Structure formats: C-alpha cells, structure tokens
Amino acid sequence: MVGNLPPETASFVGRRGELGSLDSLLRERRLITLSGVGGVGKSRLALRAAAAHGRARADGAWWVELSPLRDPRLLTTTVAHALGLADHSVHSPDEELCAWMADKDLLLVLDTCEHLVTDVRHLVGELLQSAPGLTVLTTSRERLGSSGETVLDVRPLPFEGPDSDALALFRARAVAVAPQSAAVFADPVRAGVAAEVCRRLDGIPLALELAGARMRLWSLEQMAHRLGTRFEVLSDTRATLLPRHQTMRTTIGWSHELCEPVERLLWARLSVFSGDFDVAAARAVCAGGPLTAGRVERVLEGLVSKSVVRRSEERGAGARYQMLDTIREFGHDWLAELGEVRSVADRHAHWYAALSAAADEGWMGPGQVDWYRRITAEHAQVRTALEHLIGTDPVVALEMAGALWFFWFSCGHVHEGRRFLQRALDAAPPTGPAHTQALWALGLTMLLHGDMESAQATGAECTRAAARLADPERELRAAYLRAVSVLMPGDPREALALAGPRARGGHGGRTSGVGWLLCRLATGYALCALGRFEEAAEEARGLREACAELGERWLRAYADYILAVAALGLGQHGEAARHVRAMLSGKRLLGDRLGIALGLDVLAAAVAALGDGELAARLLGTGHAWWRTVGRPQMGGSPSLTALRDQGERQARAAIGDAAFESAFRGGAAAPTG
Structure with missing residues (x-):
C-alpha cells in the first residue's frame, strides 16, 4: 500500500x-x-x-x-x-x-x-x-x-461482563509483563476482581495499560485495594474535570506515586522532549543530582517496564523512546513543580545545538548518510531547540541554524530553514563568523526558492562579511552563492568568472573545503551551459575524485550529473546513462528530491537518444511526478534544464508517436515517489 x-x-x-x-x-x-x-x-x-x-x-x-x-x-x-x-x-x-x-x-x-x-x-x-x-x-x-x-x-472500552473488551486489554497487558498471570485471569473469582479494576479505570485503554504493567509486582487483590484507596483520596481533588479526564489524571498520578523517586525525576525531565529521543540525549539532558548519568539508562528501562515510556522503532544506532502526550503533560507539570523547566530546556537546546555542530563537521565525510538519517530522526527535537534558543540565547541559535545549512539546503527543508535562519539573524548581533555562516545558509535557501534577486544581494553581503573576516573558505562559499544566482537565470559566463579556476585560485583556501568544492560544481554547470563539454567533464572528474577521497556522497552525485550532461553533449549517450544512474543511486540514499528530478530528466534524454522512446517517456513521466514534489519544475524554467528535458521528449515522441508517448508518460507519472 x-x-x-x-x-x-x-x-x-x-x-x-x-x-x-x-x-x-x-x-x-x-x-x-x-x-x-x-x-x-x-x-x-x-x-x-x-x-x-x-x-x-x-x-x-x-x-x-x-x-x-x-x-x-x-x-x-x-x-x-x-x-x-x-x-x-x-x-x-x-x-x-x-x-x-x-x-x-x-x-x-x-x-x-x-x-x-x-x-x-x-x-x-x-x-x-x-x-x-x-x-x-x-x-x-x-x-x-x-x-x-x-x-x-471515541468512548472507553466496555468493562461490564467477563468477556468485556476492557478486561481483554487488561489481561493482554498483564500477561505481556507477567506471563504467569494468565492462570489468575482463568480463575472466575479472581477474574471478577480484574473486572472491578477495569470498572475503576472506566475502561480507558491507557489506564488499563498502566495498571497491567503493575502486575509484574502485585497481585490482582493488591492492585484493586491500592487503586481503590487512591481513587478515594483523589476523588474530590479535580472536581472541575469531567469524570473520564479525572480518571485518567488520577491513574497517571497513581502510577507516578508508585515510581521510585529517581524514576519520577526522570519522568519529569523527559517531558522536555518533543517526539522520540535516544538514550544519549536522555543521559545528556536529564542527568543531574541524584539521577547520575550512569543511572539514566537503567531508570529509563524502569519507566518502560511501567508503560510510562514506550520504546519506539530502532533507527540506526539503537532504540528510541517516547511518551504519550497525556503522560508527558503530567511530567511537565511535575517539572514545573520542581522549578526545573528552564534549566532542563536549556540543556536540551544546547545538546541539540552541539549535535548540529557535529553534523556540520561530519557532513562532508564518510558519515554523511548517517548524519542525514540522524538529523532527520531528530527533526522534532531540532525544532524545539531552535525555538527555545531564539528566545533565550540568540547567538547559539544563530550558530545552530547556520550549522544545519545542509539540512535546509540538501534535505528539502527550505521553507523551514529560511524561516529559522531569518529569525535567528534578526535576533542576534550582525557580526562574526556565525552571522556570516547563517547569512550564507539563508542565501542557499533563496536559491532553491528561485528567489535569485535576493540570493544575489545576500551573496554580495556574504562576500563583504567574508572579506572582513579574511576567511578564504567563507569567500569561496559566497562566490558559489553569487555564481549560482546568475547561472540559473541564464548567465553562465558571469558564473564562470565568479567561481571558475581563476576565481578560486584568487581566494585560496582548502581545495577539499565546502566552498572550493561547491565552486567546482558551479563551474561544471556553467561550462555545460556554454557547450564546453570536455572542460565540464574534466572539472566534474576532479570534483568527483575529491569527494570520493572525503567519502562524501551528495556532491559526488552532482559531479556524476555533470558528467552525464557533458556526455550527452558529446554524443556519448551510453556513458551519459551510466553516469546518471550512479547519480540517482547517491541521491536516493540522501532523499534529495531535487537531485532525483534532475537526474530523471537527463536519463530520459540519454535513453531517448539510444532509441528507447517508451522508456524515455516513462522516465519523463516519473520525473514529472518528482518535480511536482519539489514544487519548481526544471528549477522554475531554467533555460538549460528546460532545453534538456524538451530534447528528450522530442526524441521520444519521434520514436514511438504521440499516443504511445502519452500512455507511457502517464504510466511513469503514476509511479510512487516515496
């Protein structure tokens, strides 16, 4: 499905x-x-x-x-x-x-x-x-x-009778944690006690799950007695709540009291997390006082066994955890009672700021795919951290938003990145490396939005800021931004002047740095647009080798794209198809929808030139579907990209006719893009 x-x-x-x-x-x-x-x-x-x-x-x-x-x-x-x-x-x-x-x-x-x-x-x-x-x-x-x-x-589960749904759920959860309790539920008398527990809990599924988790330690009779006592004590404390809300809050409060003190403390501190989290984050954010870092994982497992925390799917390096909203809200109330809301939120935000900085450092290396998956998994936490930092520590917010340039630019979060970057730039002082980096990252989002006028202005501002810092890497990054902002509207000569070999040499800097490599990418595009395909292929081969040495995949795939376009221009259609298939393989690993859309257009042109009009039409249809997920077909009508796509369509139609083309195109467009 x-x-x-x-x-x-x-x-x-x-x-x-x-x-x-x-x-x-x-x-x-x-x-x-x-x-x-x-x-x-x-x-x-x-x-x-x-x-x-x-x-x-x-x-x-x-x-x-x-x-x-x-x-x-x-x-x-x-x-x-x-x-x-x-x-x-x-x-x-x-x-x-x-x-x-x-x-x-x-x-x-x-x-x-x-x-x-x-x-x-x-x-x-x-x-x-x-x-x-x-x-x-x-x-x-x-x-x-x-x-x-x-x-x-949605009402609670029916709890009347020996075959009620509430009793079935309670039994299932109890047996899951204490298999020996299956015999208990088979006894008619004790099953009646279980039914009374279900009645006390109003048949609310979460309440039944929390109660079932206690069967690891208690008998049914102990549970019924303690639950009854607890409800009598609290029955009048929340008179403003509707009965079911009161039952739910009372049950959670009962579970809270039955936790060890360090479990209650961890429960409260975990409420700062949005969505799911891993053990490393829980340890960094929640440790302190009696809850030492070495105890966090054990205490966390205790909360899992009590159904307070749920273990979610495993992603990459290990398990992830989450709390249901109702339970998290109770924990956050307790955190406020402890007076720790601000301090724990600060630790959370700074942990994810540090993670973002580490991801920036590792992005251009062999761990690139792992960093893509990790930051994608932490997306909700990153948002929460940035929101907090913009209001409490704008300088760190600026550093974090700028460090995530690859996430905004390479992984498809352009609108969100542009919003966060602009807010952070507005809140923080307009000086220093963090300001220059965030400004550059903002310019990248403008490029992908097709807002070339703003990108050019931001690129010029980046150039001035980088010159003040006397930082060649920042200068090269600014050169890339300016080059692409003139290249996409159709001025490859100016782009070459800004990012070509002579311009790069004038800036200096590391030839393996992000700025240098991006300028090589812009150079390859510009040379293809000028019809200088052999020079473009040479530039792309150099870029690809540099990326391979670093273990980098995202830019390397774009080098394959330039090699494919250059091969098409030179009439080497089989070579073009080989290069673009390598490109698509890399782009799928990183979920780069723009890259996939670009690659499918080139592959269609190569296949059409090789004489397979039906496959070319299907590829164009699939490419059309991918472009729709990006929102800007052929980057908003870039002359070179539109010409390439149109070339493939003309050759495919000539090979199989209009009717067959339309049928194959529709088939390709119906293919899933997930």
Whole structure:
C-alpha cells in the first residue's frame, strides 16, 4: 500500500463497532474527527482504520504526527514533508500543498490536533476545497469546528461482563509483563476482581495499560485495594474535570506515586522532549543530582517496564523512546513543580545545538548518510531547540541554524530553514563568523526558492562579511552563492568568472573545503551551459575524485550529473546513462528530491537518444511526478534544464508517436515517489 502509516506497536483489542462506523464514514464523508479524552485510544483506532481504508485509495494513506509540533507556522511544511514533498517553491507552502494535492486520491490522517485546532481547521479547509479526492481523518481531544466535519466520539472500552473488551486489554497487558498471570485471569473469582479494576479505570485503554504493567509486582487483590484507596483520596481533588479526564489524571498520578523517586525525576525531565529521543540525549539532558548519568539508562528501562515510556522503532544506532502526550503533560507539570523547566530546556537546546555542530563537521565525510538519517530522526527535537534558543540565547541559535545549512539546503527543508535562519539573524548581533555562516545558509535557501534577486544581494553581503573576516573558505562559499544566482537565470559566463579556476585560485583556501568544492560544481554547470563539454567533464572528474577521497556522497552525485550532461553533449549517450544512474543511486540514499528530478530528466534524454522512446517517456513521466514534489519544475524554467528535458521528449515522441508517448508518460507519472 502507498503511504507512510507507522507500524502498530501492540495488539489491537475490541472496537468492532467503532471500526465499522468509521469505515462507513470514510467512504461517505470527507472530514472525520475522532474525539475523546487523552489515553482513550483515538490514535490506535485511526491507525487501524487507515490501514484498512488506505488500500482502496489510489494514492494511499498518509500519517502526520502533530504531537511534537509547537509552532503552528510549521504545520503545512510538516504535513508536506510527511507526504514526501520538498518545499523548494517561492510560493506559500499552503499554495504548493494544495496544488500538489489537487488530483490525488488519498486519505490524510492528522494525529493529535488539539493544540493546533485553529490552524488545522484552516489548512484542512483549504485542502478539501482544492482536492476533491482527499479524505481527512483527524484525532483531537476537541472537535475542529469545521464545516462538513463529522465527529465520532471515541468512548472507553466496555468493562461490564467477563468477556468485556476492557478486561481483554487488561489481561493482554498483564500477561505481556507477567506471563504467569494468565492462570489468575482463568480463575472466575479472581477474574471478577480484574473486572472491578477495569470498572475503576472506566475502561480507558491507557489506564488499563498502566495498571497491567503493575502486575509484574502485585497481585490482582493488591492492585484493586491500592487503586481503590487512591481513587478515594483523589476523588474530590479535580472536581472541575469531567469524570473520564479525572480518571485518567488520577491513574497517571497513581502510577507516578508508585515510581521510585529517581524514576519520577526522570519522568519529569523527559517531558522536555518533543517526539522520540535516544538514550544519549536522555543521559545528556536529564542527568543531574541524584539521577547520575550512569543511572539514566537503567531508570529509563524502569519507566518502560511501567508503560510510562514506550520504546519506539530502532533507527540506526539503537532504540528510541517516547511518551504519550497525556503522560508527558503530567511530567511537565511535575517539572514545573520542581522549578526545573528552564534549566532542563536549556540543556536540551544546547545538546541539540552541539549535535548540529557535529553534523556540520561530519557532513562532508564518510558519515554523511548517517548524519542525514540522524538529523532527520531528530527533526522534532531540532525544532524545539531552535525555538527555545531564539528566545533565550540568540547567538547559539544563530550558530545552530547556520550549522544545519545542509539540512535546509540538501534535505528539502527550505521553507523551514529560511524561516529559522531569518529569525535567528534578526535576533542576534550582525557580526562574526556565525552571522556570516547563517547569512550564507539563508542565501542557499533563496536559491532553491528561485528567489535569485535576493540570493544575489545576500551573496554580495556574504562576500563583504567574508572579506572582513579574511576567511578564504567563507569567500569561496559566497562566490558559489553569487555564481549560482546568475547561472540559473541564464548567465553562465558571469558564473564562470565568479567561481571558475581563476576565481578560486584568487581566494585560496582548502581545495577539499565546502566552498572550493561547491565552486567546482558551479563551474561544471556553467561550462555545460556554454557547450564546453570536455572542460565540464574534466572539472566534474576532479570534483568527483575529491569527494570520493572525503567519502562524501551528495556532491559526488552532482559531479556524476555533470558528467552525464557533458556526455550527452558529446554524443556519448551510453556513458551519459551510466553516469546518471550512479547519480540517482547517491541521491536516493540522501532523499534529495531535487537531485532525483534532475537526474530523471537527463536519463530520459540519454535513453531517448539510444532509441528507447517508451522508456524515455516513462522516465519523463516519473520525473514529472518528482518535480511536482519539489514544487519548481526544471528549477522554475531554467533555460538549460528546460532545453534538456524538451530534447528528450522530442526524441521520444519521434520514436514511438504521440499516443504511445502519452500512455507511457502517464504510466511513469503514476509511479510512487516515496
């Protein structure tokens, strides 16, 4: 099935009636909201329904987790990235997302919307108006209030009777942590005690899971007694809450009291994390006082065993962890009681600032793919850290935003990067290396937006700032920015004057530095645009060798692209296809959608020249689909890129005819771009 639905992390119990109702609604209505108290199982129900319904949609089912998002201005880019779109267009993200969605037949699930209700309501309204084939399913503690919204109230599991769903869930969680308890539930008398526990917990799934986790240590009778005592003590303390909210808060508070002191402390400090996190981050951010760094991992596993923290999927080096919103909110209240909100948020932000600096250092080396995956996994934490630092430590925010240039520029987060960079530049003093680096990174985002006038002005400002620092590497980076800002509109001679061998030699600097290598890349493009293909190939071979020595993949793939374009110009069509396939292999590793779109156009031209018009048409169709995910076909109509793409189409049409071309093109365009 097309889409990105996360895997189910535990067995699914009950909900037959709700699933039936939801299945009907998803066939008949376009906006459905699952509403209910925190912990009642809205997300699990949405995931199960989406998995079934997505198979019937041509473009699948797509899941967007909004829980970690705090800045509503990033809502659209968050949705776009979950759908596999890169935000390279100068148009607003809303416009681009609506345009891309217009002809799609898909189910979009927006999970955990209650803190963004107004913004979600606005975006969903625009999307539904633009895309007749779109259905939206949201989960939220409160309804969106949108026109045409159908609300399905997700109630707790039924808890009456020996075969109730609540009892089945409680039994399943208890047996998972204490297999010997299966015999306990088989005893009719003791099963009655278990049913009483389920009644006390109002059948709320999260409450049942927390209780089930205690079966590792307690008997059913002990649990029923202690739970009853706890509810009697707290039954009047939250009279303003609705009964189910009160039950949920009381159950979490009960679980909190049953934790060891260091577990409570870690629980509170972990609440600073948005989304999932790894052990290294937990250790760096949460250690202190009685919770030493050496104890964090053991205490974390204790919270996992109590169902307070969940172990999520393993990514790269190891496991990652997360807390449900309801539990994290309780922990954050406790953190405020301890008076540690600011200090823990500071540690969190500085940990991710240091991680971003390390990623910048490692980007041009053999760990590039690993850094891409690591920063992508930490995207929610990076956002949280930058938001905090802009308000508390603008200089560190500027350093962090600039260090992430490769993430904004190379990994498709252009709108977000431009916003963060501009905010950091506005907040921090306009001097020093960090200012120059952030200014350059801002210019890169302008290039990808097609805002060449702003990029040229920013490049000139970067040049002056680099000259003041007397830093050849900064000068070379500024030269690249200026060169590309004139190259893309169609002035390769000026680009060559700015970034060519003579210009590079005048600046000096390391020949293996980012600035030098980027200037070589711009030189190769400019030489191809001037028809000097042999010189372009020589420049590209030198760039490729330098990148291979560094163990770098992103720039090396673009060197392969220049070699392919040069080979096409020289009539070496087989060589061109070989080079561009190598380029596409590198770009897929790094999720570079712009690079993939560029490469497919060149491969289509090479294949068409070799006489395979049908394959060329399919490749052009697939390339068209990838360009749509970027938002700027042929970089906004760059003369050289448009000419290359048109050349492939003319040859393919000539080879197989217009009707066959259109059919193959449509087939290629329908291929998934995930």
